[in-house]
Amino acid sequence: MEFVLNARGLVKDYARTRAVDGIDIEVVRGERVGLLGPNGAGKTTTLMMMLGAISPDEGSIEICGHRLPGGRSEAMQRVGFSAGYMPLAERLRVGEFLRMYGELYGVLDVEERIEVGLERFRIPELAEAMGTQLSSGQRTLVGIVKATLHRPSLLVLDEPTASLDPDVALRVRTGLRDLCQSEGTALLITSHNMVEIERLCERVIFLSGGRVIANGTPSAIASQFERDDLEGVFIHLAQVGAEQRKRDARRAQETDHTA
């Protein structure tokens, strides 16, 4: 098996909390993996560590054989990243923005790649538009085009379809599936839209409290928790997490009183 991502024993502590507590994640070439979990489960911190933007306190991350942090530049050459919440750089036209990122990744035939990318997500008319003139859906699509210009081995998407119309979300899913099939790109995606993950991903990793609590196909995970679908699992885990937090808070209060 050819791993594009191999993360082992990731731990990350912030001032008062352990955000990530010993996570292992591996993704093989061409695989589409969903990273799910309720708010505060550690998804974004995990993604940021895999992208080299946050350094783990413990553990190792290898991308296409390049280990972080030493091989960060070489590793990132093989990774594309986009997030639904990230704006485009201001005061640039879409074409200029894409060209800039294409060059940062060393793409030689950058104009051709921009054309192909915009066509794939059916937005060729946006090339001359200013970034600030785009709707949130258009920005998301342009962000994904940016992330795929250099034909990455691993595409990391954080909430790519948040607040998108269903038709634009469908266009994103279709484009991503096409990309993974035609170029062998592996996908690691976070989303709060469980239906989307079920449609797009072959495998799902569920996080809760900074740990991996389930790892398998969407249907296998639903069966594991005796629920109908991923949404049922998600709601169940969110409720369990909330009860656990209440118990922890009560215990902390009792300890304070005793002291």
Added chain:
Amino acid sequence: MRAIQEKNPRKLSWMRIRSIARRHFYVMLRSPHRLFDVTIWPLVDVVLFGSIGAFVAGSQTASSRAFGYLLGGIVLWHVIYQSQIAVSTGFLEETWSRNLMNLMVTPVKEWEYVAGTALFGLVKLILGTGLVAVTALLLFSFNITDLGLGLIPIGAILLAVGWVIALFVIGFVLRFGSGAEALAWGILFVVMPLSGVFYPVDALPDVVRPIALVLPTTYAFDAMRTLLDGDGIDWGTIGISAASTVALTAVALMFLMRMLRVFRARGFISRYS
């Protein structure tokens, strides 16, 4: 076959540096208010200090050399100002437009990013310093190029010091966030009086003189005054200035890398995403 330039790292780095410089150039062209730094501010400076110089030179007691000191000082000061501001605000632009996260997950290396903004800074430097020099010539008949070849090493040192100060600013912004942005403009108002831009450091109060003596800018402006006095190129002073610039560069790089490690360890990227 991937159309990616990976086998020639130098060419790849140049491609990235050029791309970052071009991005900042677009930003400058499309934000006319940012041209203030290279148009209005240099004009105000040269008129202000040129007029003071003309007044002082016309008085009976003052040395006529003060006129050259003031105008030479302000023209060369703009070399530091423009190079520092271009790199600092180039980085700040990434934070203002929330582009930092996008950049941090690309293969761009830290030095390539700084080189890209510095390259863009050269354009601003030519515009800003050129305007100051031409205005000084037209309004006060002061020709900075009369200083001759000695101007080249002095200008190069001041250019490098501007970039080095910008590295400190970027380091502080990485560590302390937007609260440290004011340093991009404010730090030069600390360096300027301590460097003896318009006067020899002997004129400084005793308590701050030791600080002035460790700044490379102090020696660069001292060498400029030697040139203005017609005493030729003072290679000794320029050498001290160059050596202290190298030392300051090493300290700035260590500081920046340390701040970048802290930025990554504490997850400060969340401030910009």
